[in-house]
Amino acid sequence: MMQLIAYPPRSEWSELLKRPAASAQSLERAVEEVFTAVRENGDQAVCDFTRQFDGVSLESPVLPETEISRLAELVPGHLRDAIDLAYENIRQFHEAQKTPAVRVQTRPGVDCWQEKKPIDKVGIYIPGGTAPLFSTVLMLAIPAAIAGCREVVLCSPPDQAGNLHPAICYAARKCGVRTVCRAGGIQAIAAMTYGTREIPAVYKIFGPGNQYVTQAKQRAVREGVAIDMPAGPSEVLVAADDSANPAYIAADLLSQAEHGRDSQVLLLTDDAELPGAVRRELETMLRELPRREIASDAIDNSRMILLESSGEIAEMINQYAPEHLIICHRQEEFLLREIRNAGSVFLGNLTPESAGDYASGTNHTLPTNGYARQYSGVNLDSFTKAITYQRLSDRGVREIGPAIITMAEAEGLSAHALAMKLRVADLHEIPNKKEKEDA
Ligand SMILES: NC(=O)c1ccc[n+]([C@@H]2O[C@H](COP(=O)([O-])OP(=O)(O)OC[C@H]3O[C@@H](n4cnc5c(N)ncnc54)[C@H](O)[C@@H]3O)[C@@H](O)[C@H]2O)c1
Ligand SMILES: N[C@H](CO)Cc1c[nH]c[nH+]1
């Protein structure tokens, strides 16, 4: 059960806030072995590792389009309606993230602008080891489509029949994803990194996953592939006081605990009565939970921490940098002002974290393991690059040419200086050249 720590001194905070650690060495070895095999043996290696790690024999990792359609048809009406509703909200929120091009004339005749362009080929990883997270298809394929990515490659571990869950196929079809592959874990990430005969290589890999997937994405970076962020085992931090409903808190903690044994959930409070009330709810709910063994292990990794004040709560949140932060506290305004490190924030008693997991519209692919200090969650910009442009007119050359020549010569780069000197010299030869564009 969740341990209660009361009024810990600051010197103990970092020990208290440690996440469950994966064994880095054995992970690295496994990743290296799979990457080498996939680079050398392509689809054959992907199928071999799928047999080894997922216990499924496949002739080919790619799911034919006819199969995608057949499986998508199996999704019952009420689930389609729910996915359609989520799709619309996620589309709206990500569509609203489009920004107009930035245009500035830094000096007369010096025009600079910046435009976002899509990343042409992206890979999206959909977790499926312990549960087929079809909601992740929406979270990744919708912004990819809005950004205008040309090729989207989806990889997810197959079920025991060698198929993908019908809802993954339905969501993929709805979002216009055509390349759907039955490959999970390290082998999926390696295939999208190197490319195989059947699985295209991509420029950037997105998506959450277990420790193997997270480590494999880091390995992909060494091969020049970009990644969204380290999005590993799920976590939630609830900051609450006596205005919160203990049953809601217990359910919110369990909703992230049931993701995996290595998940972590925290309750921070300055109300001495709350931990006991939440613990009682947790005990009752855990007994009824289908995934109670997974959730119990995660709950054992977790803590309730009683602090002196909302000031300490804010400090501890910033130190931990949770993936998800739920605030049910009378000092909400103060906490929001103070908090700088969190992936996604859920406010008030009526906003469970599962709202953002599925259907409010925000993205659920978020930085874990403290990376919310420096990374954002997935958003529309994640699927684009910004290209900058500039054009100088005659006037522009006169305005900034001399400074450029001076700086280039001071750096000892005479060809840089020459490139501008030639333009300046040409201007002097045509002193009356019309400068329409400077008007
Ligand atoms: N941070 C986020 O935004 C976010 C979002 C959703 C889910 N998640 C997390 O994603 C994770 C999903 O994990 P999962 O396991 O259910 O699915 P997964 O798809 O990430 O991993 C399953 C794959 O792991 C590989 N694997 C399993 N055991 C292995 C071994 N011993 N050696 C090598 N490879 C092995 C297999 O290939 C299998 O297909 C959870 O931890 C969940 O918390 C995070
Ligand atoms: N909570 C996960 C992000 O950490 C996302 C998810 C998908 N399905 C349910 N939950």
Ligand SMILES: [Zn+2]
């Ligand atoms: Zn979740």
